[in-house]
Amino acid sequence: xxxxxxxxxxxxxxxxxxxxxxxxxxxxxxxxxxxxxxxxxxxxxxxxxxxxxxxxxxxxxxxxxxxxxxxxxxxxxxxxxxxxxxxxxxxxxxxxxxxxxxxxxxxxxxxxxxxxxxxxxxxxxxxxxxxxxxxxxxxxxxxxxxxxxxxxxxxxxxxxxxxxxxxxxxxxxxxxxxxxxxxxxxxxxxxxxxxxxxxxxxxxxxxxxxxxxxxxxxxxxxxxxxxxxxxxxxxxxxxxxxxxx
Numbered sequence: 410x411x412x413x414x415x416x417x418x419x420x421x422x423x424x425x426x427x428x429x430x431x432x433x434x435x436x437x438x439x440x441x442x443x444x445x446x447x448x449x450x451x452x453x454x455x456x457x458x459x460x461x462x463x464x465x466x467x468x469x470x471x472x473x474x475x476x477x478x479x480x481x482x483x484x485x486x487x488x489x490x491x492x493x494x495x496x497x498x499x500x501x502x503x504x505x506x507x508x509x510x511x512x513x514x515x516x517x518x519x520x521x522x523x524x525x526x527x528x529x530x531x532x533x534x535x536x537x538x539x540x541x542x543x544x545x546x547x548x549x550x551x552x553x554x555x556x557x558x559x560x561x562x563x564x565x566x567x568x569x570x571x572x573x574x575x576x577x578x579x580x581x582x583x584x585x586x587x588x589x590x591x592x593x594x595x596x597x598x599x600x601x602x603x604x605x606x607x608x609x610x611x612x613x614x615x616x617x618x619x620x621x622x623x624x625x626x627x628x629x630x631x632x633x634x635x636x637x638x639x640x641x642x643x644x645x646x647x648x649x650x651x652x653x654x
Contacts, residue, residue, distance in 0.1 A: 430454045430520060430560075433533045434570050440584055444534040446648060448640075452507075452518045455533055456526040457484075457499045465495040465510075465519075466534045472513040480506035484521055499523035525564050528584075538644030555649045556617075558638015565628040570610075572632060573649055574617045580653060581612040581623070589625035593618040608654050 431451040433443035445453050457463050467473065471493045478486050483504035487496040495510065504523040509516060517535065559572040567589045571582040581591060588607070591614055592600040600622055604615040614621075623630040640646070 432456075432570055433530070434582070435584065438585065440528050441531045443530060443532065444536055446645065447515070447517065447535050447537045448642070448645065449515065452520050453533075453535070454520050454522065455497065456522050456530055457497060458524060458526075458529045459499055459502060461498070461529040461531070463497045463530050464489075464532045465497060466532060467493045467495070467510070467512060467517070468535060468537065469493070470514065473510060474513060475511040477509045477511075478506060479508065480504065483523070484508075497521060526568075527566070538642065552646070552650075554639050554641050555646055556634075556639045557645075557649075558635045559632050560635050562631040562633075563629055565625075565630070567623050567625040567628040567630045569623065569630070569632075572621075573638075575649075575653065576617065578653075579614045579617050579621070580649070581614065582652065583610050583612065585610060587625065589623045589628075589630075592622045592624070594620035594622055594631075606654070611652050611654070613654060 430453075431445055431448060432454050433445035435443055447453075455463060455465065473488050473492050473495065476486060476488060476495065478484060483499060483501040483506055485496075485498045485500055486508065488494075489496060493512075497508075499521070502524060504521070506521045508519040508521055510519070553575065555573050555575055557571070557573045561568060561572075566584060566587055569581045569583050571580075573580055583589065587610075591603060591605060591612060593603050593614075593616075594600055596619070603618075606613045617634075619634050621632040623632065
């Protein structure tokens, strides 16, 4: 019998445009403190909550010159005196807006949401590949490509922090302690069982697919592969390869 979640999957994903959003990842045990790698072609998603202030830390050497905010009535945004940290606080429930920060070095694109995640975000540290020291003896070798071109529909704790593939396997990174079920979805919307392995917060699924369904309890996350996500950036390759097994 065709799974009702497969029908939900098709309904949610067909209208979506091809987007490249990068979600910050946890820096340690506390999911309220996060970090994200800067990529000039990506948009960084920052999930905020009412009555909670979120600090965006752009790092040393970055001096903020201008901030462009799409909806200034939905979010209070303030540049701190150090000129490399931005305070973001939502004032309207379920708000959604874009924001672009121009620094002395680069332009950084964000999308701000309110209430998308039940876990508040207190700090997001933006990291830059060109600021990382070279450590060939300890870093994985950067070979081939990685494809991070996936878009999500649905929210909750089952929503992955990151999804990518190396052409042979697909990797899903989840928050600490999250253990969902993952299914591939065929062209007709049927869910298919997959061979998977788990190591820490990473789930490795054998092979690649155009679509997946992730479930935990009553939560359903629909994921679709979109073109344009392949990268050969050596710093991103090393970062992802270090999580693979």
